């Protein structure tokens with residue numbers, strides 16, 4: 417009797433592997449849980465294959481997130497994947513490492529070394545900056561409510577006392593979420609031709625006694641520019657001299673706060689300024705850990721700065737400690753990865769790495785200028801983000817969306833998108849230079865950029881991308 421194909425396949429052992437298995441000739445299950453199991457090898461290879469067409473990390477110039485760590489870090493993190501950072505009693509060393517990282521950040525951001533964690537200042541790891549921003553915003557909101565009630569405001573009277581938050585219009589989308597979730601009015605200080613960061617001539621026009629705080633952005637996602645937080649701090653100090661409700665500043669340093677402390681060229685933006693009460697950063701951006709980890713530090717461990725209702729007790733070695741984060745369970749692996757990076761590289765290591773990043777960013781600016789076609793809006797002299805627009809009189813028939821498509825043919829992801837409100841008619845392209853972008857990769861990129869532009873000039877490309885598409889939203893989410 418003739419054997420069925422299936423019997424033959426089974427006899428020669430192919431069912432345990434990908435090549436020749438019946439699964440490899442079927443589409444992967446998509447809609448509902450498959451009825452049957454499949455061998456681990458086959459499933460692993462199928463999933464691996466499925467992922468192969470995703471962006472290549474080296475060529476993804478769109479993301480801020482870490483795509484490469486050292487093998488030692490990979491190993492440590494893999495080892496810690498099965499831990500739960502919230503179980504502080506079960507994993508006391510992970511809890512300790514979390515505190516050490518908070519402390520290192522607090523001091524890196526200008527708190528004196530003599531100040532000690534959990535007496536003078538306080539902080540926590542988060543899933544990313546979004547959670548950090550949410551916590552920073554919430555502490556401003558709760559603290560405003562307490563202070564407002566103390567001086568007799570009826571904070572339930574939203575007609576007279578609806579809380580508001582002041583921020584420049586190129587904010588990351590998390591701030592919009594914060595305002596929607598907690599019913600806070602967002603007051604956007606618009607950008608214009610001369611003010612690509614917060615407009616210090618007008619910011620104070622937006623504040624009143626219902627302002628819970630001002631967000632200073634140390635690294636604007638759209639362009640890589642920074643708000644002049646030193647100037648903002650002066651304005652706030654001046655205002656606070658006579659204010660019934662003194663103002664506070666939270667700094668969203670998602671990517672800048674782990675870059676600028678290591679290189680020259682920045683005015684004070686952190687706890688060196690006395691009105692800055694809290695700072696958040698993404699550990700998975702220039703902290704050089706895989707997503708997702710973030711951090712927030714409050715400069716004083718007082719109920720005034722971090723109100724009581726935001727502190728929850730979790731058991732820790734026979735007593736309890738404050739848990740502040742919104743998310744409960746998450747792996748301890750990222751904390752281990754962050755702590756590894758801090759002890760491995762130290763200040764000198766981060767400095768060397770970030771200086772290399774800066775060299776690459778400056779090189780890209782040089783090359784962009786050579787084309788004579790672009791106005792460079794962010795040149796890498798501060799944060800290592802290259803961002804440019806086409807000159808108004810550039811003699812070309814293509815636009816930056818065409819350039820995005822053309823570069824994608826070479827594998828590079830370089831998004832084009834409109835600037836925020838008030839300048840949304842301007843389209844820009846952005847490259848985020850990350851530590852894994854070596855000069856050799858940059859050489860390749862520049863070569864391909866030249867080819868892409870030559871091709872576009874030849875074909876007079878027209879875009880088939882829908883430019884009304886809110887690409888900025890995608891950018892915002894990176």
Ligand SMILES: *Cc1c(COP(=O)(O)O)cnc(C)c1O
Pocket residue numbers: 480543544545546547549588590633635636637668669670671698709710893894
């Ligand atoms: C990336 C970013 C965020 C959000 O950070 P995640 O770590 O992705 O949650 C917030 N603010 C700014 C300025 C950012 O660049």
